[in-house]
Amino acid sequence: MNSLSRTLRDLSQYPSAIVSLIIIVLMLVVSIGVVIAIPYKEAVRLWRGGELVWYQLPKTVPPAWTNYFRSRKLPDTIIVDTRQTPEIKSYEPSGDGRRIVIDIPIEYSYDEFPDELSLYFYTTQVTKPPFVAMRWEKPDGRDSRIADFSLQSTRQNYRFSQDPKLIQRLKGEEPQVALFAEPGSQPPVAVKGTYHLKIEILTFDADTDVDVEFLQYGKVYGLFGTDHLRRDLKVGLLWGLPVALLFGLAASLGTSILAMLIAAIGAWFGGWVDELIQRITEVNLVLPFLPILIMVGTFYSRSIFVILGVTILLSIFGGSIKSYRAIFLQVREMPYIEAARAYGASDGRIVVQYLIPRIIPLLVPALVTGIPSYVFLEASLAVLGLGDPVLPTWGKIIQDAEFNGALYKGMYYWVLEPSFLLMVTGLAFAVFGFSLDRIFNPRLRGI
Amino acid sequence: MTETAVDKRDAFLRINNLHVWFELRRFGFGVVGHVKAVDDVTFDLHRGEAIAIVGESGCGKSSLMKTILGLHKPVKGEVSFEGKRLSELDRKGLRWYRAHVGYVQQDPYGALPPFMTVQRILEEPLIVHGVKDRAEREARVRRVLEEVKMHPVDDFLGKFPHMLSGGQQQRVVIARAMILEPQIIVADEPVSMLDASVRVEILKLLRGLQEAHNLAVIYITHDLSTVRYFSERIFVMYAGKIVEKGRVDDLLNQPLHPYTRALLTGTSEPDARNALTYKEVPPGEPPSLVTPPPGCRYHPRCPHVIAGLCDVQAPPEFQREKDHLTACWLYKE
Secondary structure, three states: OHHHHHHHHHHOOOHHHHHHHHHHHHHHHHHHHHHHHOOHHHHHHHHHOOHHHHOOOOOOOOOHHHHHHOOOOOOOOEEEEOOOOHHHEEEEEEOOEEEEEEEEEEEEOOOOOOOEEEEEEEEOOOOOOOEEEEEEEOOOOOEEEEEEEEOOOOEEEEEHHHOHHHHHHOOOOOHHHHOOEOOOOOOOOEOOEEEEEEEEEEOOOOOOOEEEEEEEEOOOOOOOOEOOOOOEHHHHHHHHHHHHHHHHHHHHHHHHHHHHHHHHHHHHHOHHHHHHHHHHHHHHHHOOHHHHHHHHHHHHOOOHHHHHHHHHHHHHOOHHHHHHHHHHHHHHOOHHHHHHHHOOOOHHHHHHHHHHHHOHHHHHHHHHHHHHHHHHHHHHHHHHHHOOOOOOOHHHHHHHHHHOOOOOOOOHHHHHHHHHHHHHHHHHHHHHHHHHHHHHOHHHOOO | OOHHHHHHOOEEEEEEEEEEEEEEEEOOEEEEEEEEEEEEEEEEEEOOOEEEEEOOOOOOHHHHHHHHOOOOOOOEEEEEEOOEEHHHOOHHHHHHHHHOEEEEOOOHHHHOOOOOOHHHHHHHHHHHOOOOOHHHHHHHHHHHHHHOOOOOHHHHHOOOHHHOOHHHHHHHHHHHHHOOOOOEEEEEOOOOOOOHHHHHHHHHHHHHHHHHHOOEEEEEEOOHHHHHHOOOEEEEEEOOEEEEEEEHHHHHHOOOOHHHHHHHHHOOOOOHHHHOOOOOOOOOOOOOOOOOOOOOOOOOOOOOOOOOOOOOOOOOOEEEEOOEEEOOHHHOO
């Protein structure tokens, strides 16, 4: 406890240490929050959900806040659902059935045109299919017919851009442009104001009810934007944080502590034990690390836990064992070790109580600075297509972006967001590790 | 101590015909020779007796001491304690033996683990020897710190070795050697790394502890001037062999072996007249312990060498007076 508070006091003298520590603590808090708010199963369901989960979101659009830096504002995504706003829906009796009138107001104040307009109809029954008629009213009062059809399924989709009759009526222009444009303007100019989409539904018995969900897919979305599967990048980026931290921490902790223990055992017992450890290390050092991981990923499993295990296994017998052994060999000859043997301390006690404490000041900074390299390793593997098949990770988002030509198509946000998070994580741990190094090894302070 | 007093005490540590050799390997394979660090050493240690082993660096005195501590295994010969042979003891027996032998090292700073507090350092032997009660451990730590005159004890318990002076560090080392209430203390040049000003204090402390607890002390040194402080007998070692054994007064006043005489001439007593006198030192260097010279090992440097005897046959021990033996052909009857 005493030494912990002393370490913290020493740390407070380095501003870089404070900043990096704040970032690390923040990342830990956010990770825990994310895991609680979006449990593992839910995260996997969302990330693997596809169109059924994400049908309301536009494809590959940048975050909404980018509008602050644009001179021509891009339209946002607008969702109007009669199940949530029943006041825009009214009923009138008509013959055997009734007439449902829905008036969807659309506030339009953007300079560009939306990506797509889409409607979902939810009908209670289709044995007597209800009939739908839709009209479009512009801010100046002019209105035009959109489409008339009957509902053949309980969940029916109508896409404006997919209706050939509508396109024909609009003289071949794309509906999402023509419906908002000043007539005759070239290039098309958007008219700002309140539009109304008026839907009349005729049912043929009194019980049938129809609800409508109107989706105006914008060209920006949310805090983080979306990807090619309409997924909100927020889920992937947030869940990538605990995954990255877990991978980095587990790999770094596992590797350095096991390497230190093995080096201590080898240096203390010497003889064939040491020989064996050294030969294994030398063989392992010349084995190509990345190709082995790629092989494991290709032929065995791409699960993050398998990759983590293989990473730890391959990194234990690495260069660190050699440097730890060099220090242990030196410490082994210290007179206090001889004294411990003279009063009868066992081999295990000497290794744990006398050898290892000497290496802790070297181990802790190395452990912290080692975290980012494993975070990057996981991301690199994901970029190479060996990411975990179910979990969202930053590397996999970058891979998706790369695979879909994000940079070529100008979707910079898709690459920059995960890269930025990777960079901040790496920087925080690296800077914190350097500060710890200066505290644990005061000789470095002058440098 | 009178002669009869020495005789009455039983010899509880016997070193018999002890050989400590280290293997020399070439490229890690195959033994190509041995470093004969200790070659045929025999002596007894009596309860409460202080002996000094004197010799120059590399004469094998440290190897002898480490063998007595059980850190090296002899290739031949025996160390036996209270009638039990060290080589025949099991783990438990070895632990029992180690509780009876305390070890005071040369370099007090290196002898103390730098990451432990004084209290922890002193508790370690107790933990190793199964003293589980925390309060008892602390009481024993306090008692032993009082004994080595670290006052006030509370100031020192929480300190790390680097916060102590050299003399205080050596007191902690002595306290650690004493905490298991041993019967023998092995002191390996306990004052050679200390300031001249604290040497006498440390030697007096050791002497006081020896008398208070009736300890046997094996005091290892290359410095004859400190031997007088508390040794009763002196063994002079040269190239792995004991060349002269005797009681302090006899040996220092009437050295027999030419090597002992050379050592004594080389010793500086704090006397102003010494500054002007020229001291004759034996020519040459100590021999290689891998291929020691045949016959008497000192003969290549000896001014009294008897050709055809000293360089052929190793001298046996000749008794000159009671308790004063030497391995030199000059004293053949």
